[in-house]
Amino acid sequence: DGGITQSPKYLFRKEGQNVTLSCEQNLNHDAMYWYRQDPGQGLRLIYYSQIVNDFQKGDIAEGYSVSREKKESFPLTVTSAQKNPTAFYLCASMTPWGNTEAFFGQGTRLTVV
Amino acid sequence: AQRVTQPEKLLSVFKGAPVELKCNYSYSGSPELFWYVQYSRQRLQLLLRHISRESIKGFTADLNKGETSFHLKKPFAQEEDSAMYYCALLLNDYKLSFGAGTTVTVRA
Numbered sequence: 001d002g003g004i005t006q007s008p009k010y011l012f013r014k015e016g017q018n019v020t021l022s023c024e025q026n027l028n029h030d031a032m033y034w035y036r037q038d039p040g041q042g043l044r045l046i047y048y049s050q051i052v053n054d055f056q057k058g059d060i061a062e063g064y065s066v067s068r069e070k071k072e073s074f075p076l077t078v079t080s081a082q083k084n085p086t087a088f089y090l091c092a093s094m095t096p097w098g099n100t101e102a103f104f105g106q107g108t109r110l111t112v113v
Numbered sequence: 114a115q116r117v118t119q120p121e122k123l124l125s126v127f128k129g130a131p132v133e134l135k136c137n138y139s140y141s142g143s144p145e146l147f148w149y150v151q152y153s154r155q156r157l158q159l160l161l162r163h164i165s166r167e168s169i170k171g172f173t174a175d176l177n178k179g180e181t182s183f184h185l186k187k188p189f190a191q192e193e194d195s196a197m198y199y200c201a202l203l204l205n206d207y208k209l210s211f212g213a214g215t216t217v218t219v220r221a
Binding site: 031033035040041042043044045048050056058059090092094096100101102104105106 | 119122145147149156157158159162164199201203206207208209210211212213214
């Protein structure tokens with residue numbers, strides 16, 4: 001089954017702890033993205049990666065980090081420096097030329113207590 | 114800086130009435146624009162893109178470079194059109210930015 005998978009669906013962490021969200025795709029897409037979805041604010045771009053071993057900050061990168069060691073994987077770490085980490089996180093992938101359609105994961109809801 | 118603006122957070126229309134969702138963008142280059150939709154309990158998915166100039170589920174969107182707009186229209190709304198709609202802008206460096214979204218409710 002081709003697709004993009006985020007895990008876990010729900011995640012709870014204590015304040016001050018780092019946490020890593022997983023995103024895996026088997027669509028052979030070069031570009032991958034992380035967004036944060038908050039009510040009334042839409043999708044805000046955290047980080048994106050055009051290709052393996054390269055990534056760029058999005059609009060709200062502070063307090064987050066990523067890696068892109070494999071084409072299939074783009075994990076997002078929410079660090080203790082992120083002031084308001086409780087949110088719904090969406091991962092997406094796309095081939096950024098030709099058929100430029102982004103495919104989204106089902107999301108991870110992170111709650112920091 | 115590039116930006117996508119959707120001025121309406123909520124839009125409520127009656128079944129059979131026309132619906133128009135506004136989207137404005139700011140980008141000095143050549144834009145590639147999209148509309149994505151998220152139905153209840155489903156993943157966000159592509160509705161249409163300006164390059165294709167197609168009609169999907171009765172929706173159309175025309176890119177107006179003079180007004181920097183990409184409004185989404187449907188002449189006769191259906192109840193199954195109730196969803197969250199996002200306008201998106203793809204830049205040359207593959208940055209994909211979204212607007213704040215518009216929640217559409219179609220009433221019977």
